[in-house]
Amino acid sequence: MNRKMHLQTVLDDVEKINGFSFTKHTTYGSGGVARMAYFPKTLEQVSAVYDYLKQSGKDFVPLGNGSNILAADSGYIGDVIATKYLQQIEQISPNSILCYAGATVTQILNFCKMHGLGGLEYLVGIPASCGGLVYMNGGAGGTRISDSVNKVHIYDGEFKVLTNKSCHFGNKHSIMRDIDCLILAVEFKVEQKSAEQIDADIEFYLNKRRIQPKGKSCGCVFKNAGEISAGKLIDEVGLKGLTIGGATVSCEHANFIINTGTRSSDVYALIQEVKRRVFEKTGILLEEEVVYIGDFNDSFG
Numbered sequence: 001m002n003r004k005m006h007l008q009t010v011l012d013d014v015e016k017i018n019g020f021s022f023t024k025h026t027t028y029g030s031g032g033v034a035r036m037a038y039f040p041k042t043l044e045q046v047s048a049v050y051d052y053l054k055q056s057g058k059d060f061v062p063l064g065n066g067s068n069i070l071a072a073d074s075g076y077i078g079d080v081i082a083t084k085y086l087q088q089i090e091q092i093s094p095n096s097i098l099c100y101a102g103a104t105v106t107q108i109l110n111f112c113k114m115h116g117l118g119g120l121e122y123l124v125g126i127p128a129s130c131g132g133l134v135y136m137n138g139g140a141g142g143t144r145i146s147d148s149v150n151k152v153h154i155y156d157g158e159f160k161v162l163t164n165k166s167c168h169f170g171n172k173h174s175i176m177r178d179i180d181c182l183i184l185a186v187e188f189k190v191e192q193k194s195a196e197q198i199d200a201d202i203e204f205y206l207n208k209r210r211i212q213p214k215g216k217s218c219g220c221v222f223k224n225a226g227e228i229s230a231g232k233l234i235d236e237v238g239l240k241g242l243t244i245g246g247a248t249v250s251c252e253h254a255n256f257i258i259n260t261g262t263r264s265s266d267v268y269a270l271i272q273e274v275k276r277r278v279f280e281k282t283g284i285l286l287e288e289e290v291v292y293i294g295d296f297n298d299s300f301g
């Protein structure tokens, strides 16, 4: 079988959804549809989907758990590569585990607990996939995922392994955001720890989250401005409770925008209004942490 026929055979086996709904697959619970979503289950399938989309010149976007995405109501003229079924986790040395991109924080912590491996408890409660977290360099309680990463396996037309250093991690940033790649798997540092201690540490971090606002959100909308907390800034400008349509700046945590409605355009308009007012009062231009998918230019139409 030649390479083209092989690629087609692999592609035919990949699970697909026509008219993929962002409303159903993001924590904001809003947004239109993408033309098609692919759900590869193996690395061969991931690379086949990536190669196919690249060769056919189609736009596409990787999707983890959809917990940091605002998709336009008009949808996305392109395809989605969803990592949901790439969930394998294995221990590869006494002090490291390998997690495929679609493994969720909950699955990773369950695995760690079962194997007496600690060090990642600070992630508890983040509704993310491993790939999304590393792409965004997410974290909590002053620790970033970059503190726990040994290596990142990516595909950009070739299978590559990046060291922690070559990921150039920064404030909600990694080099994976600058290159057109898919994160396939991540090697994390872990340490031997008893299940009781892991439970206690998880409880400690969960307690810190008890005040987290409820409702549909993406967590924090804005990056902190250097040492300045974006939430504190928004609060000081007096924007808690500011509402546009179904979107409201949380009264509990000003960096959360809660979507009580169904329209991404309301959330987007409120984000722009918060930026405008904070800039007007403080001269600081907040930068979004949330990732936009699709075209928001016609949002106010």
Ligand SMILES: Cc1cc2nc3c(=O)[nH]c(=O)nc-3n(C[C@H](O)[C@H](O)[C@H](O)COP(=O)(O)OP(=O)(O)OC[C@H]3O[C@@H](n4cnc5c(N)ncnc54)[C@H](O)[C@@H]3O)c2cc1C
Pocket (backbone or CB within 6 Å): 027, 061, 062, 063, 064, 065, 066, 067, 068, 069, 083, 101, 125, 126, 127, 128, 129, 130, 131, 132, 133, 134, 135, 136, 137, 138, 139, 140, 176, 181, 182, 183, 184, 217, 218, 219, 220, 291
């Ligand atoms: C209630 C709530 C609480 C939150 N708390 C926190 C918190 O404490 N700390 C924190 O850092 N974040 C938090 N977040 C935000 C969010 O969970 C993180 O940003 C997380 O990293 C997003 O992961 P995801 O798998 O959902 O990625 P998605 O939202 O699916 O995608 C985010 C970006 O990553 C890209 N991406 C995803 N997977 C891959 C991949 N395999 N390869 C290449 N690119 C990829 C997407 O294209 C997109 O650009 C919270 C969100 C919510 C809703």
